[in-house]
Amino acid sequence: MTVENVSEIALIAGSILLENGAETHRIEGTVSSICESYGLSAECLAMSNGILLSIETSDANKITSMKKVCQKQVDLYRIELINSFSRKLKKNLISYADAKKTLDDIQNSPTFTLPVRTVAACMTGFVYSLFFNGSLLDGIASIFICFITYIILEKVAPFDMSQFFKNYLAGFVIGGTSLLAHMLYSPINQNNVITGSIMILLPGVVLTNGIKDVIFGYFSAGIAKFCEALIIIVAVCAGVITALLI
Structure with missing residues (x-):
């Protein structure tokens, strides 16, 4: 060769x-x-x-x-x-x-199908809503909200939007639907639902790899990953806050 x-x-x-x-x-x-x-x-x-x-x-x-x-x-x-x-x-x-x-x-290896990924996202929202002291009702609401959010993200993916805007849109959907769920049925705690649902958006792997890179001495790469994770977190928070203010 x-x-x-x-x-x-x-x-x-x-x-x-x-x-x-x-x-x-x-x-x-x-x-x-x-x-x-x-x-x-x-x-x-x-x-x-x-x-x-x-x-x-x-x-x-x-x-x-x-x-x-x-x-x-x-x-x-x-x-x-x-x-x-x-x-x-x-x-x-x-x-x-x-x-x-x-x-x-x-x-070109196959990825998980859309139904499998959607179910995983819904279960993530459900579990974390319960983990953050939410009720069973909050967890069920998170399932539906994560389902809606994930489907919307899949639909907008072909439009090649910026990472910031996609996460902003997802945060806006989560904030808006959580507030709507609380308005329709007051026992649902919108804060617990939002906290559980946004877990499907948070960049845990990117943040962890950034820490690993810094530990191994790759400071520029680690800082770049930290910045990428920070942008995602800021976009999600901005979307949620916008929905709540509106």
């Missing part, structure tokens, strides 16, 4: 990790490990929206490549698949075509 092929394979693997929410130290380590599996010395720099890779060739020259990543989500299943791919390369090298096919399969 040529140096260019190894660089492409490593960058594809790194970009899958980055766009699915992996930590910075994991991305850099995996990309470097793939290059080392093919006997090449490499240095990798992962940023919030891209990856830089420099590989030293046999004639002491360096080939530098870059891959930009725009789409972001959280998918721990794809991260695990890339980790397994990297570990297998250490034991058994494969050709460029096979490696490319494996990475394409990982990239």
Whole structure:
């Protein structure tokens, strides 16, 4: 396999990790490990929206490549698949075509269906409403509100809105529907319902990975993740407050 092929394979693997929410130290380590599996010395720099890779060739020259990543989500299943791919390369090298096919399969691996994800979101709202001292009635209200919110987010996803606006809209829906539920049936505590329902929007994985990056010494990446999490939290809170004020 040529140096260019190894660089492409490593960058594809790194970009899958980055766009699915992996930590910075994991991305850099995996990309470097793939290059080392093919006997090449490499240095990798992962940023919030891209990856830089420099590989030293046999004639002491360096080939530098870059891959930009725009789409972001959280998918721990794809991260695990890339980790397994990297570990297998250490034991058994494969050709460029096979490696490319494996990475394409990982990239296109199926996600949970919309009904499964919707049920998970509803159960999250239900459990957290009870966890924050809500009544069973509050939990049931959270189920319906999480269902409405998640469906709306799925419907607006194809319009390529900014992350801030999508979370603002979701917060507005949660705040408005929680207040409406309280107005229709006063025993429902709107505060407990809102607290439980917004848990489906809070960026727990992003915040946790930001802390991990800071611990591992990747301060710029960690701060970037903190800022991303802060923007989401501010957007959700702004949406809820707007709904309550209106």
